[in-house]
Amino acid sequence: MRGWVVPPPKTPIKSSAELRKEREKKVRWLIRDGYLKSERIRDAMLKVRREDFIPIDYKDYAYREVPLPLPGTEATISCPHSYPLFYEPLGLDKGHKFLEVGLGSGYGTALAREIVGSDGLVVCIEIDPLTFEFGRKNLENAGYDDIVLIKGDGGIGYLEMSPYDRISVTAACDKIPPPLIEQLRTGGRVIAPVVEGRIQELVLLEKSDKGVKQKVICRVLYVSLRGRYGMGEKPLRRASPFCL
Numbered sequence: 001m002r003g004w005v006v007p008p009p010k011t012p013i014k015s016s017a018e019l020r021k022e023r024e025k026k027v028r029w030l031i032r033d034g035y036l037k038s039e040r041i042r043d044a045m046l047k048v049r050r051e052d053f054i055p056i057d058y059k060d061y062a063y064r065e066v067p068l069p070l071p072g073t074e075a076t077i078s079c080p081h082s083y084p085l086f087y088e089p090l091g092l093d094k095g096h097k098f099l100e101v102g103l104g105s106g107y108g109t110a111l112a113r114e115i116v117g118s119d120g121l122v123v124c125i126e127i128d129p130l131t132f133e134f135g136r137k138n139l140e141n142a143g144y145d146d147i148v149l150i151k152g153d154g155g156i157g158y159l160e161m162s163p164y165d166r167i168s169v170t171a172a173c174d175k176i177p178p179p180l181i182e183q184l185r186t187g188g189r190v191i192a193p194v195v196e197g198r199i200q201e202l203v204l205l206e207k208s209d210k211g212v213k214q215k216v217i218c219r220v221l222y223v224s225l226r227g228r229y230g231m232g233e234k235p236l237r238r239a240s241p242f243c244l
């Protein structure tokens, strides 16, 4: 992983109570720094124990602003602030049918499930079989049994459950994969890290009956999307350090 200094693996020593305090402190920090605004996303971040989605040797770093390695090829659990960074502009809310591309640890999926509630639905696709198994087990252990998990290429979406109200892509692509735009409901939004020259930008796309409109939120740094709409063997392009 380039661009980040990952802390060394170690045997975890922090208690649940210590990690809960760190979680509450992180949420206060995210509110103060303007990342976290809505009540539903705040409640989800207070409820979901991020440490339950992290490989044992990295658990003590659960609330550090650093992506941590996961089983699989180039898979990471993103920094804590990247979840409200995606979900706030996306306007993820109660009742939404939400598609996530890139299950990773399952943490973002669990947050989404809490946010959309029982009136909504979360569908998540992961391309890497090892990562898929890790994320699936984490969700199962945390008691999430109504999330639709698909092992496959998320760039082509999942037509069977479409249309979606909101879509989030957690890996960098050259452009938002067209099938995802097709599977989006009119009035819906997609958010994704998109490579622009030598940098990556977090792009929010809105679909209306007049067409699609895109805006750039900030610079980011994500692992590359794989599969049909992936970036192939191109090297991961570097982003400026201020956003993620």
Ligand SMILES: C[S@@+](CC[C@H](N)C(=O)[O-])C[C@H]1O[C@@H](n2cnc3c(N)ncnc32)[C@H](O)[C@@H]1O
Binding pocket: 072, 073, 074, 075, 076, 077, 078, 101, 102, 103, 104, 105, 106, 107, 108, 109, 125, 126, 127, 128, 131, 152, 153, 154, 155, 170, 171, 222, 223, 224, 225, 226, 227, 228, 230
């Ligand atoms: C930054 S990680 C996801 C972090 C995740 N949201 C979490 O909370 O842990 C990006 C993930 O996207 C997956 N990925 C890459 N290309 C994909 C594709 N075409 N379809 C589905 N998943 C893909 C990677 O294997 C990796 O697990």
